Structure formats: C-alpha cells, structure tokens
Amino acid sequence: MSNGVLEDLLLRGSIDHCVKCTICETQCPVSNVTPLFPGPKYAGPQAERYRVADEPSVESSVDYCSGCGICSMVCPQGVKIAEVNAQARDKLKRQKGIPLRDRIITRPTWLGRVGTPAAPIANFTLASRPLRVLAEKGLGVHRDAAVPKFAGRRFSRWAKEHPSPSTGRKILYFHGCGTEYYEPWEGEKVVRILEHNGFEVIVPKQDCCGLPLQSSGLFDDARKVALRRGRDFAPYLREDPNMLVVGNATSCTLMLKREAREILSLEDDADLKLLSERIYDICELLLELHDRGELKIPPEPVNEHIFYHAPCQQQGHWIGKPALELFALIPGLEVTEGNARCCGIAGTYGLKAEKYDIAMAVGADLFGQVKASGAGEVACDSETCRWQITHATGQKSVHPIDYLYRAYGL
C-alpha cells in the first residue's frame, strides 16, 4: 500500500464528479453492441460504490469492458471511468482466477522469442484451421481472431547493425513488441524518418510495456514489466535533460505515459515518471517538429486515397489526431477521416473466444466506413488495430508514418 495511495483515492474519488449525464454511455463501443457489458457509467461510477476493499466483487460484467478509454476522454466532468474499471477488473481476476490463456497471450515477449526463430512453423500453426480450433477449445483463443505473422527477424537485431549517423541531436526509440517481432520494417521506417530529420537514433535495450497484462487484469506482473521499462530509459534521460523518447506503438507509448502510472498505482516511481514525461508518440513528435519549422517538408507526391482511423489508445493521449496534420503535408494524398469509435480488438480483447464476436460487432461501424469510403489503404497508429482492420475488411492497413516515409522518397 506504499505506492500511490493518494492517487488511488483521487482516482476513485473522481466518481463523485459523475452527474449521470450518460455521455460516456453514448460513446462506449462495447455496451452499444452487447448486453453483456452494461456500460461505463454502470460498471464504473455506479457499481464502484458497491465495491468494498477486501470484500468480493458484486458483479463481473466489468470483465467485458475492453479498456479502450473512450469514456474517460469524453467525460465532461473528468471522471476516471476507464481507470476505475481497470482496477475493478484486476480485483475481479484475483477473485475468480486468471485463465491460462490470459497468462499466455498477454506476454508478447515470450511469444515473440518462441515464434521468431520458428517463424515458418509458428505462422503455419497460426494459419492452420485445425490447430486454431484446438487452440480455441483448449485455450479460449478464438479460431478466427486476427493474429499477426512472425516476421522471422527482430527489429533490435537490425538496429544493432544499423549505425545511426552521429549528429549530436540524439533521440531514444521505444519500438514495442509489435515492431520487434511482427513488423520490424515499421521500426526501420521510424529510424530513417528521424535520421532524415537530423536525429541520431538510439535504441536502448527494452521489452514489453506491460499493457497486455494490465488490460487483462494481471496487475502484479504488469507492474514488474512497466517498472523495468522505467529502469531501461531513465539513465539516458537523467544524463541528458533534453533527451526525448519516441514510439510508434501508440498504445504502448500511452501505457508508459499514463496508464502504467495511473492504473497500476505507480505514480511514485521516479524512473517511470521521468519516462512518462519525455516519451512521445511518433506523430505527436513530428507535428511538434513541424510547428517549430524543424520537420523537412516531404517533396514526393503520394497520389492515393486513404482512410484514417485514429485508434482509441491514440485518442487516449488527449492530443487530438496529429497524423491528420502530417498527412496534410504530403502532396497528392487524399484522406478520408473516419468517425467510428473503435475497431473492437482493444489489444487482446478481440482474441478471446468469448469476446471475439463482440469485438467484430464493435468494429462493424468502422469496417463499413472503410468499405464505403472507397479508399485503397487504411492508416492507423496501432498495430493490433491494423491487424483487426485488415482481418475484417481485407484491406491493407499501415502506420500513418508510412506515407511520410514514401513522400520523403526514402
């Protein structure tokens, strides 16, 4: 109880600001498609009054909250609805026990380390219908859920062999597990864009941010992982007060910025605090550089029509949609901005057998908008959302920086 006692009280105390206006209920992607989750207001400010420390949870519907965080963002009274619900989910999991499935799929590092050297076999396994049916029956991972392919190589290996030109303007790169094991090319693009704009990119030793563990309610393990990330980055940040960290996995940067400290009650950890203050989402950083006149204007036209979906976790940075401002710098690029709320996947939520159908129903609005737009590709800041969008629409989905990369002619 030494860590973050006051913060927990403030978090919980925020429910007293709820005026029952129901704005969160209108925006919740999950409760609008399934009766299994009664909605953020019910599960949060209302049910929280009946959750007493050291007594059993009175209801289990909060397990169906996907943790997208939209409720907290739209609340006009500043109630920490999603955060209160995440803590209630942790308590529920402690009480009911944690399924083996949740212990496995929340550890991208284990999966990555096993899957990468054995990528052909692992990818075959993941693509094999009979094996997926077995995984559903045995583990509870839905047979149809979008799972990524192992790239068979790790980004960090590339980074180790890639000499970043010494410019005197250093920046740290947090690449996350998606880039490390599944999409190393995204990390290579991030590095090249930063180098093109005069940065020397340093890739410290790193690992998972802990978000999958947190969102599945495995708080103790999530804390250990998140605290280690603080230890990884803090020495660099202490040494150079101007040093920043940038990440392209928007949900992971959000975890390190805010969720780990707030939801996991780690506000008192000095290393994590330093990291949270200095870490940027890649589009956020590039937009700020542009505002200061320090971003090179991309010369090459990208004559395409794309659809942009700002994922919930990107919206959770509370910085608007900087990707749209970057797109506006790219000659020829036509962008349809979606206004659907969520793709449904919410990290690992949509992988779970009992939640897959809900996740697909949540995303139906987005998938319909993508198809109706007539756009060729979908841009989206979060990798799990991209996999879900491609799974549901069949359309290619990439990180917003891909277009900048192309427009730079890199």
Added chain:
Amino acid sequence: MRGELHYDAVVIGGGTAGMVAGARLAEGGARVCVLAKGVGSTHLAPGTIDVLGYAPERVTAPLVALGDLVAARPDHPYALLGADAVVESARWLQARVESGPLPGYRYVGDLERNHLFPTAVGALRPSALVPETMAHGDGESLERMCVVGTRALRDFHPALCAANLGREGIAARWVEAEIEVDKADQNALGLARRFDDPAWRAAFAGRLALKLQADESVGLPAMLGIRDPHGAWADLEHRLGRPVFEIPTLPPSVPGMRLYEILRAALRGAGGRLVLGAEVVSAQRAGSRVTSVATRAAGHDAAYAAPWFVHAAGGLGSGAIELDSDWVTHDRVLGLPLRGVPGPDEPRFLPDYRAEQPMSRVGVAVDAQLRAEGAENVLVAGAALPGAISWREGSGEGIALASGSRAAQLVLSAGGAHAEAA
C-alpha cells in the same frame, strides 16, 4: 521540454458556442484548434434552437421580444450581440445542417415566430428552429395525437406526457409499442441505431400501425435515427400515413448528438482541429494577453499558443465556473474576472428552486466586443457570458450561436491573426 503548437486561434470548449466559433474561424481561413475537456452540452440539450422563449412571459415573436429584452437589460448577452447576429448565425447553422453529414436532414422555422413543442413530460415549450423530425409536433396545429412510448426506453413515460398535453388542450392518448431489447437499460441512442435500419423500421411501423386510430398524429421519443434521421422520419410518416414527430428525451439526446456531428463535420471539413480530453489546466500570460494554454494530456501537459483565444467552456452548469467550498467563485479555465457574483451580504441562492437564482447570471466579465476583462485577446462566447439565465429564458442556443459566430468574426476581422502567428 515539450514545445507548443501554434494556431491563429484556440477555442476552449466543445459545446455549441465553441464548435460554432471553431467552424466559422476555420471557414474564414484561420488555423484553429478546439480544445474540449469532454463531449459537451449538445448531448444533453434537446437539439432545438431556442432564441428567446420567456421574457418572462411566454414569447411568441422572439426577435421583437429580444429588442425589448436588450432595452431592459443592457447587461444581457443579447445586448452585446444584437438581433442581426442571431438571425445571421441561425441561417449559417441551417445551411451547415443542410450541407452536413446527415443526408436530407434540416432545421425548420424562423426567428420571427416561436412554435410550441411537447417536452418529455408533455409541457409545451417554445422554440424558434427545430429539426424537421420535430416540426409536426407544433402544439398550435396539433389536434389529435397519440404519444407512443416503449418499455424499452424507461426514461420516457407516454401516459404522463399524454395527460399533460391534455391539459394544454390537445386530445392526446398514448400507447406502448413493443420493442424487444436485450438489456435492462436501453437508451435513446441504442434505439436510434435500430431506426437507421430500414427493415427493422418497417417491421416497427407495421406493428405500431395496428394500434393507431384514424386522424391522429404520432409523437415518439426522439430516437428516429442517428445516421439517417431524415430517412427514418420520412419513412415512418410514409408508412403510417400521418404526421410523425419526435419529442425530446432525457439525456442522452439523439437530436443533440446529430447537431454535434453536424458541427464537428463543419469544423473538420474546413480544416479545424478538435482535441478531446483536453482540459485546460493553466495559462501563460504576457501582461494583458494570454499567450498559451496548457491542457491535460497523457504523460505531460500539452501547450497551445495563439494570438487569440475564445473562452467557450460554459458557466456554472458545465463546471467552467465554480463556487468553491469557501463560497468563492472562480473561472476555472483561465482565472478571468467574473461579473454578476452576488456581494458578500447578498443571498447566492433562493429557497424556491425555480426562482431567479442570484448566482445564475454569473459569467466572465466582458466588454462590448466580447473581450474578457483583463485579457485583451480572449473573447468569451456561450454560457460563459454573464447576464443571461438561459434555462429560464429559453435563450441558450441563440446566445451560443450568435456569440460563437461573433467571436469568430472579431478574430477574423482583426486581421492580425495570420500576421501575428507568423
């Protein structure tokens, strides 16, 4: 060492006034960013455009009454704005509705004359402009009607609504329509999504038709579609062969959500930015000017600098102005001086809830050009303005539209926006 983002104008508040100011600034060519703590007042209000409903008696001709109000209360926002600004901004809104994202949807009426429309409890409330989906509820032309409720929507009581309309001289009866729901507490938005589905709608109309009598209009809670309300409403009128109209509900307000989408599309379509979850937590000043504001963001505050700011964060209702436990009143957004705060020896509240509460005219002190006292580059719009009691007057949207528009116009005509930003 986070930096600032620079704009020609920063609007604080995502309710009607802020979204109108933001959209009109963007349309005028300004680089504008709207900062909103959360989704605003639109989702809670009925979605009608009320200009002046009571002064203090019920108003029939709002523009005429507005002239009288201005003469009697020079401290009222309308005295700063004038009737022409209200007319112009209402026309702008109607045009944005018609060119907006909801095909065929429009607002009807004019500011010459108020019409009376049923509320959820069956009172008649004066409005100047209403969504077409409400227009046939005009109480003066309504003779026989049937209020249709459903147990699926527990916050709407058709028997109560019909009984009270009866007292207003309207022959109103009520029926319940069967709508199967899969959860105990469905809200109007959940039902509105169903009305967007033509096949579901047709089945609903088929069941409802059996319960209706000849020559009666049908009033339904405002839930006739969220993406295609025009299609849903016109289709129901066609299928039922009679006038159909929406009656505003308790929050969440589906017509209000439509209005928000229309204003959001106008802002985004003109290139304006919208940042949600961005509560303003501090401001930087240089003398009598605000130079930048910081908003709550993940990890670290974000900063937005501009030569102009529009304070449209609302008043006591939204929490932008607070009365703290020491009985001190503050502007929580920019800490600007207030006007209309009762003196130390005067009562702040009166025992009768519906009385003219002394605190209710509190707002950010402004000059005739909406400039905040003590901050020459901050303009104030909407419920943050002092001098109105919009819930009693039925004036909230008129003030929001006209002041949001005026603030945008003042920034644009100052002309310095681009020069100073550059």
